[in-house]
Amino acid sequence: MNGEAISFYVFAAVTVASAAVVVLARSLIYSAFALLFTFFGVAGLYVLLGADFLAATQLLVYVGGILVLLLFGVMLTHKLYDLDLRSEVTQFPAGLIVSGGLFAILVITFSKTQWAPGPGREPSATTAEIGRLFMGAYILPFEAASVLLLIALIGAAMIVRRRKEA
Amino acid sequence: MIGLQHYLVVSAALFSLGVLGVLTRRNAVNVLMGIELILNSANVNLVAFSRFGGGNLQGQMFAIFVIVIAAAEVAVALAIILTLYRLRRTPNLDDADILRG
Numbered sequence: 001m002n003g004e005a006i007s008f009y010v011f012a013a014v015t016v017a018s019a020a021v022v023v024l025a026r027s028l029i030y031s032a033f034a035l036l037f038t039f040f041g042v043a044g045l046y047v048l049l050g051a052d053f054l055a056a057t058q059l060l061v062y063v064g065g066i067l068v069l070l071l072f073g074v075m076l077t078h079k080l081y082d083l084d085l086r087s088e089v090t091q092f093p094a095g096l097i098v099s100g101g102l103f104a105i106l107v108i109t110f111s112k113t114q115w116a117p118g119p120g121r122e123p124s125a126t127t128a129e130i131g132r133l134f135m136g137a138y139i140l141p142f143e144a145a146s147v148l149l150l151i152a153l154i155g156a157a158m159i160v161r162r163r164k165e166a
Numbered sequence: 167m168i169g170l171q172h173y174l175v176v177s178a179a180l181f182s183l184g185v186l187g188v189l190t191r192r193n194a195v196n197v198l199m200g201i202e203l204i205l206n207s208a209n210v211n212l213v214a215f216s217r218f219g220g221g222n223l224q225g226q227m228f229a230i231f232v233i234v235i236a237a238a239e240v241a242v243a244l245a246i247i248l249t250l251y252r253l254r255r256t257p258n259l260d261d262a263d264i265l266r267g
Contacts, residue, residue, distance in 0.1 A: 004168055005167070005168050008168045008172060012172070012176045015176060015180065016176065016179045016180065016183070019179070019180055019183040019184070019203055020183055022183070022187065022199055022200075022203065023183050023184075023186050023187040023190075023191075023200065023203075028193060028195060028196060031196055031199055032199070035199055035202065035203075038180075038203065038206070039206070042180075042206050042209070042210060045173065045176065045210055045213075046210075046213055048168075049173070049213045049214060049216070049217040050217055051213050051216070051217070051226050051229070053226075054209075054213060054226050054229055054230065057230060057233060058209075058233070061233050061236075061237055062202075062206075062233070062236075065237060066202065066236065066237060066240050069240050069241065069244055070195060070198065070199065070202075070240070070244075072244070073195045073198070073244045073247055073248070074195050076248055076251070077194070077195060077247060077248065077251040077257035078257070088191075088192040088193065088258070089190050089191065089192070090190060090191075090192050090260075091189065091190060092190050094189070095185075095186050095189035095190035096186065096190075098185065098186075098189060099182040099183070099185040099186035099189065100182065102181070102182050102185055103178055103179060103181075103182035106174075106178035106181065106182070107175055107178055110171055110174040110175060110178065111171060115170055115171075115218075115219075116219075118218060118219040118220050118221055119220070119221035120217065120218050120219070120221055121216060121217055121218075121220075121221045121222065121223075123217075126223060126226065129223055130223060130226065130227065130230070133223060133227055134227075138227055141231060145231060145234045145235075148234070148235070148238055149234065149237065149238055151238075152237075152238035152239075152241050152242050153241065155242055155245070156241040156242050156244070156245035157245075159242070159245040159246060159249055160245040160248050160249060
């Protein structure tokens with residue numbers, strides 16, 4: 001077992017175990033902090049896959065942005081003296097059957113499919129190439145994504161703004 | 167040797183856990199966390215195919231756009247959840263039944 005395999009199993013275990021905590025924890029705060037470890041684990045998997053820029057983006061955007069937003073959401077939608085922050089669970093057996101069945105179907109499909117062997121991409125620095133692709137072949141989706149972010153920002157501010165009662 | 171299928175199985179586990187979270191939680195913020203897990207599992211798939219498949223960066227480019235969409239989605243969803251909380255004093259999805267006939 002070489003170093004790559006060991007680090008893969010460590011990152012995979014961290015990712016899946018903390019994702020299970022996210023889903024199963026009784027408290028919202030526990031879920032939010034377990035989500036932190038899930039994002040870190042996925043970033044580690046990206047590093048193993050040779051996606052260095054994407055791993056950094058994952059840490060910046062997910063851990064620095066989305067997780068903080070989710071924590072704001074937790075705090076703003078609960079009263080401060082409501083210390084236990086319980087999150088109720090509903091229809092658990094049915095959900096377990098559906099997601100367990102999905103997992104079984106996915107794993108069976110993945111293991112039975114003969115994936116066409118591609119040339120593969122050896123891990124190497126990707127940032128410069130990604131920058132060239134953004135300014136070249138992907139310029140239209142890039143601009144559309146920037147406009148989408150602006151619209152989402154304005155829309156979120158509009159929705160959440162307190163309206164004066166007319 | 168760690169190959170494509172190892173990563174696919176990890177992403178399948180992440181996806182199933184996200185679906186479980188979306189289906190079984192009643193708190194809107196928690197459902198949002200499940201959706202984040204699902205988006206992350208799709209990203210792991212895309213990057214794994216980029217590494218073992220065609221030998222170019224297309225998968226990673228798609229993963230970056232997925233992250234952008236996820237950021238926009240969380241911002242708008244939290245605005246909706248906050249408005250719901252202000253209206254009904256609860257983050258519980260079962261209580262968001264104003265439109266029920």
